[in-house]
Amino acid sequence: MARADRASGLTALARAGFAQLAAAGEHLTELSEATGLARAALLEPVAVAADPDGALEALVLVARRDAAAVREVFGTATGAQAVWALVGASHGFGGFYLRHPDELADLTVARTRLPTAAELTGQLMDAVAAHDGFADDGSEAAWVALRIRYRRMLARIAVYDLLSEDPVAAVADVAAALADAAGAALEASLAVARTRIATGGAMSLFSRAEVAATRFAVIGMGKAGARELNYVSDVDVIFVGEADTQALPDLAATRAIDIATRLAIQTMRGVASMEIEPPLWDVDANLRPEGKQGALVRTLESHLSYYDRWAHSWEFQALLKARQIAGDADLGEEYVRAVAERVWGSAARADFVDSVQRMRERVTDNIPAEEVPLQIKLGPGGIRDVEFTVQLLQLVHGLTDPAIRQRGTLDALSALVAEGYIGRVDAAAFDHDYRVLRVLEHRVQLRELRRTHLMPARPEDLRVLARATRLADGAEGVLRVWDDVKREVRDIHVRLFYRPLLSAVAALPEAERSLSTAQAHDRLAAIGFTDPAGALRHIAALTSGSSRKISIQRHLMPIMIRWFADGVDPDYGLLAFRRISERLGATPWFLRMLRDSSGAAESLTRVLSGSRYIGELMEWIPESAAWLDDVGLLQPRSAQALDREARAIQTRHTKISGAMKSVRALRRRELLRAAMATVLGVMSLEELAHALTTITETTIQSLLRAVYRDVVPEEDSSLEFAVIAMGRFGGAELGFGSDADVLFVYRAGSVEPERASTLARKLVTELRAHAEDHRLPMELDADLRPEGRNGPLVRSLEAYREYYRRWSLSWEAQALLRARGIAGSAGLIADFMAMADEVRYPDAVRTPDLREIKRIKARIEAERLPQGAPPERHLKLGPGGLSDVEWLVQVIQLEHAHRVPGLRTTSTLGALDAAVAADLVPKASALRLGQAWRLASRLRSANTLLTGGTSNVLPTDRRQLDGIGRLLTYPPRAASAVEEDWLRAARRGRRVFEKLFYG
Known part of the structure; x- marks a missing residue:
């Protein structure tokens, strides 16, 4: 019976998620005995634990030291659920509670929201007993108290995170709370630092008045500045110092910077030095001017002087997220305002876009090879791909658009999609995938409370990660989710981050970034428009309004205007673009393609400003713009493909008029494809001639099939009819604008000769009538027939044979040198060509x-x-x-x-x-x-x-x-x-x- 009970108990443990069943049973018994709580009561909320084995082991260790503290936390449903979730996800917090069992009591308080920035600052300042920016206790005990209280606050954030219904949705709020906690920790550490360096402190070099009169601000950079911090991350900062001469007139600027430098050093020590309580995280000040070689603290004026003269592009990218997080709020905000103008103008620097792209590539190249497949943050498809993409789009388009000047990645992404710089589908995927990656990163950092961005490699660790994130079931499930996210992120990153439009927009002269100034007319004239007033009217029509289409066109217009101006006829190009845009209306793919494709926008301006032939056809076939996004779609279609489509048209239409209308549309479409390919250099002269010939042949073949079916009754179907190509058409050497030189020939078969002649003439009349296209003329020119314009339009094969035998002139034999059958009866064509060979290839020429x-x-x-x-x-x-x-x-x-x-x-x-x-x-x-x-x-x-x-x-x-x-x-x-x-x-x-x- 005992054995059965034991087996039943192990089964229950297995169902609860334990893997080491025997050890778990022993630990559970020990914990029950130590706390006096029933096993069932202890296990009731265990389902929330990502690693029940690790959590139970940690709780046993804490109970051995302070069983009462463990009993207390399990005494409330809130505490029991919180402790299982927290210690089950984090060995690091298990160690924290082992050092400080009394801190478990904080988990028993029910909390339904994250702590605010003010609450976090108040808690940590109370921990160091700070008043007026100074701590009452300047000893190292204050730092210990600070770190313990910080981890209490961190536990509150983590419990909210781990128990949230949707961790992916909650990750932005969690990251913001973590950043607020970091700012509060720096504020509290700064209070201790002020005490330590003032009179009476451990380093009594300055008076309290001097320290109080030293303005000192901590600027959060990176994730801290953007309020999107991790659980354990370097906190990037820049320090700014000034002398408050109104408070202390005699305080020299150099002495104030000396004090501020010591404040910075002591503030960093408070959170990052090795003490009795482990450090919180590293404070990284290497983003300051000149990096590690530069002064730790500078005045605001010194910072601005450096940014104006020496700063690299990447430094402005880093400053995008700058935010005052501790110290003198007025000085910090003054710094942020002053650098903002430089940040949002930085994309105009030479090769800015290329430098950002190269920097992202260097980051990837410098990842150790063994880490690449495990990198959540830096690897391909990782967090950095999202962040760099969003930041580059912000910096380039933020030159002229304040609406997208946001610090946070997700806030910026929302602004970019709202303003039309990113498509909704891509933005939604980026938003979701970024959140998933951040949840994965948070959970792997919580595990040991240490800085890491690597996915675990062991299956048992992946299983814990799957339970902690609730993204999928089991190790394989969480890996599939991660692989899918990486693949999608990388695809979007490559498409957006290397978008040629970015370099073009960044390179625009300042005067051309906005088209709404009074000088627009003169600028348009200066860059090549012959009718700037007309161009302004077109621009106004394209950019006036508030729809998403108008918003996207407003962003595209400055660079497209520059591209039009680089073309042959910018005025016509802009007019044609307006007409095409109006024809397409709110079609979502068109402007999305121009914005997101690898070069469609520039290609469109090139074909429209370089070719009226293309512009006029595109007005009737605006969907052809989609071909610009895929060079494969500009390749000429094969004769077989065109023939299949033409035959399908005839099958769908019972009336010849409808069929021929569709065939003419097919011809216009394919000629437009060939024209666009030619202008864009996709097609050579030889390929063009072949493509135009194929299109013309297919059109005539389709016309003849339809006309023959309509004109020749079933009882006269033995009548054979053929079209012979002549001239450049026969030589397959057509160019744009070439006529289709032809001969018409028939053979009566069993049809009475006079009726056969009548039917043949009617076939020619109908062929020429249905070939007419007022938009793109195609003349079936029969002037190379025997006797030229004086001869009959159509002859029988025997009549041709008789004529060439008896009366043929030298030029008529010469014309036959390029004769080639292209439509109609194969047998008739073969016989005609045999006859032609006798005439055009004589044994001797007189x-x-x-x-x-x-x-x-x-x-x-x-x-x-x-x-x-x-x-x-x-x-x-x-x-x-x-x-x-x-x-x-x-x-x-x-x-x-x-x-x-x-x-x-x-x-x-x-x-x-x-x-x-x-x-x-x-x-x-x-x-x-x-x-x-x-x-x-x-x-x-x-x-x-x-x-x-x-x-x-x-x-x-x-x-x-x-x-x-x-x-x-x-x-x-x-x-x-x-x-x-x-x-x-x-x-x-x-x-x-x-x-x-x-x-």
């Missing part, structure tokens, strides 16, 4: 035909150049232009393609490479021809992107030339370089052309 080609080329140059346009500026028909290179290559193809397979290509540059390989063109000559052709192609596309219109003439307007150059990656104000490069390339290309074409 001399009269070559002479005719050269005559036509000369006539085109003489007759088709626009009147008044300088020939050398015409990119297509002018000397050294596209026409020169293409006609030369085509003549070579006509003459030699029958024996050189490599020349049988529709690509101009591909055929030129084949001609070099076949020794038909010298390599150096081909290089110059290729350079001229490429540059002309790029200039044409850039001109279209810049103006939104199509032109083959290089403009003479210097601003347009500069804009074209910027699109082609020339530096700003490079109009002359663009012009000279083209004229040089054209001259060289023309010389080669004349030698090879006419020679």
Whole structure:
């Protein structure tokens, strides 16, 4: 029976959370006998203990010394719960009560709130019996009393913390109370210090009057200043001293600083020196000017002089949290006010953002390798990642926004989200994760009442931590929570801390940080806006109001204005941005992306101020702004992907009008994607030509499928129809603004010939009608058909064959060199191309035909150049232009393609490479021809992107030339370089052309 009772007792202990069951049973029996309390009564509140084994062992040790004290604390439900919670979470407090069992009595008093700052100061000043800033007892006993009373107050805070329903929610209030307790301890220690150095004290060097007339303030820094202190943490301070000459006119400034220095030393000793009662924490004054090498105490004037002349960026970051916590309140507040102006202007210092980012990286790099996976505070995803991120955002945006000038991390985070500098989702995650990390840090420090920021490694210690935090069940659970928090914190930190917008905002000239001054008009004109009055109207529309969208735009606008001004056409860029913003309305992702992405805001200003083509399309497709956040979204989509989407459109729409409207929208969207990629340097010329060709092919294929289904009845479905690409379209060499040169061909099949001809003509009419797009024109140009504009728009394959056999002219065979089937019947396309090969790759070319080609080329140059346009500026028909290179290559193809397979290509540059390989063109000559052709192609596309219109003439307007150059990656104000490069390339290309074409 006894064995059964014992087993039952052990089971109960196991359920209560004990791990060492035998030892726990023995300790419980001893504690019961010592206190005269039943085991069940002792165990009733044990569930609140994180480490029941450790708590019971500690209580037995205390009971051996003073059983009555233990009996008293267990005599009330409040005391029993408090002692189990406190000693169960903290071996350190177990040791404290072993030294001072009588202190257990304080736990029996029910308290439902944290002590206030005034209560803490009053308690600690009473402990040292301080009056008028001096302690009655100047002996070291006062320090002991101070430390004991401080730990009593610390126990009250810890009990509130450990027993709170939600420790994560309570952590900010707990940290504030800990900071208030530290300030109270320093105040009480300062009272003892004043006694020790005044007459009658242990160091009787100064009179009490002199000490009283020495103004001395303790400035809390770091977590102490921000009221977010840990249980055991270095308390960072700065000391300020002054002589109060009104109280004591003869007190010299140097003597006052001497007294203040001794006050500082004695104050630090009171809480941090080794005495009978262990020290509370270290007082760290190394954040003072010049660090350890600097004077321990300075006057306010000396501090300010240092900050104005010598301070590093990190010192201003540290001063962000400065707060008077002990000593002369007026002097302390004067110090805080004086440094605040310097703190909030520090982000304007050169390379400020980079220096803060590098400092955070150095902190991480200096963590011992074995500690990195355990660091709650300094490691990746730790407390410092949150704090550095928040502080950097504060310092940069606090240049102009007083609303975010907060000391505490959580207060600052709330202000940043309220003012729109951080998204609500990121801010909520940061807030929660920071609190979780602080709870973990608090619990590991409570364990031994010592300074540490390392997660425990042993499973049994992790189990205790899980019970103490109540964040998860068991060791594995608390590790999962910690891993999830670290991962999320690191992700947000990297996105926000390295946000390019921060460096850009910090680098803004002071005059441009606010757009609301009377000088705004002149500033806008000075930085490049040609219509500053209009720009001001747009800015007012974007920034007037109180919505969150307006708030974010107000923050973004100064730096975006600077970026617009750096572009080619800032006035149009700002106007387009306003229109896009209005189109998107309150869409949450847009402004969040501009604020948070790695470069979307700058990219948007670049494409809008550099390209009317893009701006006009983005007004209709504003959601395209999302592509700027992911370079992968700017990559051209494959032909297969576009074809799938086009076919899906046709499946969804039963009416051709609806289907074709959606197909035109698809084309506009993909052309916009290609334009943005080109302006941002994501796409090369070759990739651009391929992308534009693919988009055009997909559009025509979709049009033809829909039109054929609508025009040709089921009984006539044997009619075959195809579209043949010609010119630059056939060569897959399209640029922005290029026409789609095509031929139309049909084969009647079993359809009566006249009806087949009628259906084919109707197909062409409908194709051209549905291809029309008033926003982004696409002309299906059939002028390269046999007989040109005088010939029928569509012919049967047999008609084409007959024509080319009997009447074909040399230029018509030349035009077929770039023929390529792109839509319609595959069989018909194959047969057409076989027929075309016979015409374009003849066994021999007659001399009269070559002479005719050269005559036509000369006539085109003489007759088709626009009147008044300088020939050398015409990119297509002018000397050294596209026409020169293409006609030369085509003549070579006509003459030699029958024996050189490599020349049988529709690509101009591909055929030129084949001609070099076949020794038909010298390599150096081909290089110059290729350079001229490429540059002309790029200039044409850039001109279209810049103006939104199509032109083959290089403009003479210097601003347009500069804009074209910027699109082609020339530096700003490079109009002359663009012009000279083209004229040089054209001259060289023309010389080669004349030698090879006419020679």
